[in-house]
Amino acid sequence: MRIATVHRSRLTALSLAGSVKLTLPVHANTGNFAVGDWVLVDPNSQTLHRRLARRTVLERRIEGSKTPQVAAANVDTLFILTSCNADFNVARLERYLALANQGGTEPVIVLTKADTVSDADTYRRQAAELQRELVVITLNPRLPEAAEALAPWCGAGQTVALVGSSGVGKSTLVNTLAGLSQELGQQTGGIREHDAKGRHTTTSRSLHAMAGGGWVIDTPGMRTLHISDAAEGIETLFAEITELAPSCRFRDCTHAHEPGCAVQAAVANGTLPPERLSRWRKLVSENRDNLPKKHYK
Template sequence: MTALSQAGPIRLVLPPRTNTGDFAVGDWVLADPQSHLLHRRLTRKTVLERSHEGSNTPQLAAANVDTLFIVTSCTDDFNLARLERYLALANEAGTAPVIVLTKTDMVVDAREYQQQAASLQRGLAVVTLNPRSADAATALALWCGEGQTVALVGSSGVGKSTLVNTLAGPAQELPQQVGDIREHDAKGRHTTTSRSLHSIVGGGWVIDTPGMRALQVSDAAYGLEMLFAEITELAPHCRFRDCTHAREPGCAVQAAVAQGALDPDRLARWRKLSEENRGNTPVQTGPRGNRTIVARRKRR
């Protein structure tokens, strides 16, 4: 297991029975400066976890991330439902999300993409940039200051690795490999196969992650409530406390849809993510003091 120190990259010496799966890129650890023996991991401020279908154990994606750059392009990769999954992940982790739009030169007007992305969550920052341009670092400088850690997520081929190289500057020892885009569908090949940490010229840190097209939502109730705040705030006004906002009489959410104040597609995506979250989130059973965690059974 490697780490970055003031002297540069070092190879850590792990104590017996150390489980490397307990560590994530972005973790801060204490180690002996001479022997490089790992002593302990410091308490995390935030942690990004990714769930896999068929597994109850989440995979650690990154730790101590202050800002999550959700990178997508103004091409076929732009997908509101996928962006909402990333936003729920960031919200649940306590990380501030920022949507970064690339390849704006491939569309006549990028403002439509900006408006659609910004409408997904209140107060959401949306930035358009060219990852290869030096101006990209300036556009993201607000979140990349000294002591700040940012992470990039998104599909392959949207410019994540290029953006990492731009933020890290030409002085980095091992620039991220950048791949080409397939012409027939404008999608990229997986050039980043593992998570990596790089220093930013301004004094911060940036974490690159492999491209992801599938992201399961689990144990993210708070993240979904924040993402779909307009539905969360309407729910208490429904006639029934356990209203599913489907066909119940006196449903304030359905009334908002009928009045044109709420997009029915937005409600449909909320319902899908909420049901997925309930199905993937383990529940506690058993008497007090003797509880066990079991996975919910999926409906057939």
């Protein structure tokens, strides 16, 4: 079976027969499970036996927490939703991309509300420039055509997860992908037009079967995403900086003030935007500061 929801004291899973409330063994900790986990279950008693190895893991750090929180497991593609309005934030999109890269999932940026602006191509171009070979899709999550546009990632055996701020259309898109009506599917809500902030209509993660044969995981809206233990994900995100670094004079170059810095040279000749380097430096610093502290006796 596959974990569909995780609560403090109970788990539900999806089987061929439908949704099942699992019986937990003594001393079982639901915190050790995530939506998307595959588990072995006794078919007679519905008792959870064990969790199978995870193929991919999406983790994020919660402010004040010592350990990262597993957002979803066994995800093939991460749909990063953002609107063509004040919600569009390059720095936040880069954080989602680092999360996807580190977790081993393919990121796809999904732009919504493009019909409300006259310069949708500007948003698309900005998004596409954030990472090499990044796919950017523009759609209306309410229309059936949305499922067609995302079909390459939603077929049988594939799992997608949706992330983004509240109000960008995540729950609406889940309903469209699952082939559910708005009455039967995930609750949806609007946004405040003056700042494009939405209400949290999804309060917990959940797994749903998609009409195309795959699985979709909805997540609560997130406006703050703290980066931790994601060095490889950041390297992939900022590939142009990663590739320039070995050409610096000093191996431990910070690309800030050292002579012979290839990265600073790229900024000077206009091939690397200075704001891109600034955001790289911020994420690298945050990732270093949030690394789990090791204690030695």
